[in-house]
Amino acid sequence: MSWTANNLTGIAGIAHGFLGIDEALPPGTLFCNQKHTADVLDAAAAAASCAVGDGVFTGEKTPVAVLTADCLPVLIASRDGQHVAAVHGGWKGLQAGILDNALARFDQAGVDRGQLRIAIGPSIKPCCYEVSAEFASLWPDCNPPWQHTRPAPTRPNALPQPPAMNEDGLWFDLAAYAGLLLAHQDIDAQQVEVSDICTCCHTQALGSYRRRTHWPAARTQQFSWIARV
Numbered sequence: 064m065s066w067t068a069n070n071l072t073g074i075a076g077i078a079h080g081f082l083g084i085d086e087a088l089p090p091g092t093l094f095c096n097q098k099h100t101a102d103v104l105d106a107a108a109a110a111a112s113c114a115v116g117d118g119v120f121t122g123e124k125t126p127v128a129v130l131t132a133d134c135l136p137v138l139i140a141s142r143d144g145q146h147v148a149a150v151h152g153g154w155k156g157l158q159a160g161i162l163d164n165a166l167a168r169f170d171q172a173g174v175d176r177g178q179l180r181i182a183i184g185p186s187i188k189p190c191c192y193e194v195s196a197e198f199a200s201l202w203p204d205c206n207p208p209w210q211h212t213r214p215a216p217t218r219p220n221a222l223p224q225p226p227a228m229n230e231d232g233l234w235f236d237l238a239a240y241a242g243l244l245l246a247h248q249d250i251d252a253q254q255v256e257v258s259d260i261c262t263c264c265h266t267q268a269l270g271s272y273r274r275r276t277h278w279p280a281a282r283t284q285q286f287s288w289i290a291r292v
């Protein structure tokens with residue numbers, strides 16, 4: 064099972080997919096040795112063995128990918144289909160500026176930011192992403208991407224949700240946090256498509272670290288890829 068985003072499907076010359084745990088990448092796909100960094104490598108650098116980074120950018124016809132469990136798989140393409148990037152958006156990388164760095168790659172290639180289309184694939188949603196008050200204190204923001212009441216799953220949930228850990232837990236929206244960061248970088252909300260699928264409670268076809276902490280699973284990660292074709 065895999066998923067696609069409408070805003071990328073609509074771009075001629077681009078192929079992409081948010082894969083389930085049992086789906087294979089296209090042959091020759093490049094991805095980095097991910098370490099929750101803010102580094103977005105050019106595909107040529109990513110091709111080096113064990114190159115550390117959390118995003119790959121390219122103008123070549125080489126598929127690029129990221130591996131995620133509950134973090135955001137962020138796929139970016141220029142509307143002319145000439146440049147693409149795959150970015151791993153965990154909270155550490157987001158906070159460290161990985162989206163800024165990805166956008167800078169497109170800037171350097173001469174792509175106007177208004178010409179970008181960004182798709183955030185299946186990731187953990189606030190229905191299942193409880194964080195501590197200490198964690199939330201990392202964002203002294205007047206408009207924080209979390210809420211005090213646990214929201215219902217975004218889709219009818221086939222899987223049980225993790226039990227709440229705290230009576231006063233906070234429910235974090237990682238994609239909303241990415242949206243705030245993108246807005247600060249002059250990306251209009253209409254340029255961004257966000258999947259409503261929760262990796263934790265929607266389907267066993269997607270891996271989830273958070274789900275694994277409650278219910279053991281053999282595989283917990285999946286790839287998301289994008290390519291010029």
Ligand SMILES: [Zn+2]
Pocket residue numbers: 188189190191216224261262263264265
């Ligand atoms: Zn959920």
